[in-house]
Amino acid sequence: MTVDAGTAPSGPILAADGTPLKVSLRKAQRVRKLRAFALVLPLLAFVLITFILPIVDMLFRSVDNPVVARNLPITLNVLKEWDGTGTPDETAYAAIAKELVEARENKEMGKVATRLNFETSGMRSLIGKSVRKIRRLKEGPYKEALIKIDKRWANTEIWSTIKRIGAPYTHVQYLAALDMKTQPDGSVGMQPEDRQIYGQIFMRTLWISLLVTGFCLLLAYPVSYLLATLPLRYSNLLMVMVLLPFWTSLLVRTTSWIVLLQRNGVVNDLLVWVGIVGEDGRIQMIYNQTGTLVAMTQILLPFMILPLYSVMKTISPSYMRAARSLGAKPATAFVRVYMPQTAAGVGAGCLLVFILSIGYYITPALVGGQSGTMISNFIAYHMKSSLNWSLAAALGTILLAAVLVLYWLYNKIVGIDNMKLG
Amino acid sequence: MALPPYVGPAGRAWHYSFLIFCGLVFLFLIAPILVIIPLSFNAEPYFTFTEGMLAFESDAYSTRWYADIVNNPQWVFSAGNSVIVAVFATLIATVLGTVAALGLSQAHLPYKPAVMGLLISPMIVPLIISAAGMFFFYSKIGLAQTMPGLILAHAVLGTPFVVITVTATLVGFDHSLTRASENLGAGPTRTFFKIQMPLILPGVVSGGLFAFITSFDEVVVVFFLAGFEQRTIPRQMWAGIREQISPTILAVATILVCISIALLTTVELLRRRSERLRGMSPG
Known part of the structure; x- marks a missing residue:
């Protein structure tokens, strides 16, 4: 449908197929939107399933606390009625005696004991000892029997720990990760001085x-300035010296630092x-903080040079010349005219290096001592050696939060x- | 950077100390990589230059550590694993990343910043956290300690590099070319392969090489996710550095440096070609 030249169209403008142009345009836009989204969708789904989901799973694990809740359901139910003072009554003792024996038969007792032991040390031996003896007990009263086996069963603290750890979701791992713990009276306080580890480690991580x-x-900064002001054929050559480390395996570079810095290494020789x-x-x-600092600085240096260089490259030299011709000394011109223009590059480089170094693992593990x-x-330690996965997840979540901010x-x-890369 | 003639002695001194400082920084960057190359030819099992090496005596040098790699079934086995994992991870990352970059470069994409943020996240999240999360999750679904699990993990870690490089190539892309092609009757698939693909190919290949080197050098995820059967070269090196340190590691490192040089050269050549293709100034 065409409009004859000279006659003004009446009503809305129509597209070739007779629908109003606005509707037709919106439809076309929607199709394009959908097409663009369809292109992104496969990767989005892939990243969500293989990457985001595992991370969310880890976040969940840091608050998930199923072991005690699963194995001592009756005890925990009884403890709900308990007001948290003195000792609970006979039903609680009877329930825990029965459930601990059942847990032993299901080979779950070790997990329960370990979980409780993370919170209050000594719980593992207490539970092991008690279960061995109450198995022979045919009938109650269990309260007296348990207290006879070990006086600690009369402690309020033991029961409040069980009650607290029995919650299916918990923030205790975060307290532990921040060197805090719940006191017997239920208030939150700091760990004793000699058991405070993570606060110091977080501070050290930030400091390094x-x-x-x-x-x-x-x-x-000086190197990027040199690269940005040199003629291209020289700066391209020097750029290779920045890019080669960038492309070289991290392990290779860490190995070279071991070779260079060790007691009988090249530098000492x-x-x-x-x-x-x-x-x-x-x-x-090496094998101390100096080693970590030297190796990490060298490894992360290209990540600072590249953004600085790309910003400095765009700064026209005429500003500096103008400042000089207006009477500024070279240093003044540099500080007051040139440096403010590089602020974006400095910000980008610093943030990038800081983000990368705060989560560094390989280099500190190999040369950090x-x-x-x-x-x-420490996250790796709790993952691989102490197997306190919930604490590892909590520490990881805190680190992740810092990185995301x-x-x-x-x-x-x-x-x-x-x-940009490369 | 020649000095203008009016610069005084103080300015001159300042200038030369600046150049010396820069020279030292370049030395700091490159020396650690270069120093291991001669040391890997050490005839003695030491990590330092022997007197014979410094006097350039020929019997102070040997290729015994290279022979060691070839004759050690563990190194050969992990090299095979490394290549298999890196090749498959690169293929997955490159295909998915390129297709996504095509979508991301269109102005109509809704929620673009959020989508971009999610897609780049594997590069930003510290590796130890990614590795821990993957360990928990992949164990649950039976992918831990398997090759497919490792390949998927490395593929997702490589995708941000492909997305970034291909999106960068598409920034200067002239969309009237695709419109012209469609106007002349080509369908979307044909337009992609005949018009877009040849133009963005350099970006795709560089992105792929980035993904390849990411997988090939990666050790933290391997450390958590792989069993003995999936050992890769970096994992083997890690064990070597921690347990029995021998110059064989330096020989492996030298080979890895050579691979890096080859990849870097390829990427640089591609970058220049891409800039030429898109009509930007060379260099």
């Missing part, structure tokens, strides 16, 4: 990440040869769309 970010900025230190004065530069370990190493900030300042 800050130092690494600072060192990277210090080293990267060089120092002895030059005469700065004696043969027996070799410096311990005792003083250079970070929070990731930084990521959000990065997105605000830089925008993920502007993230």
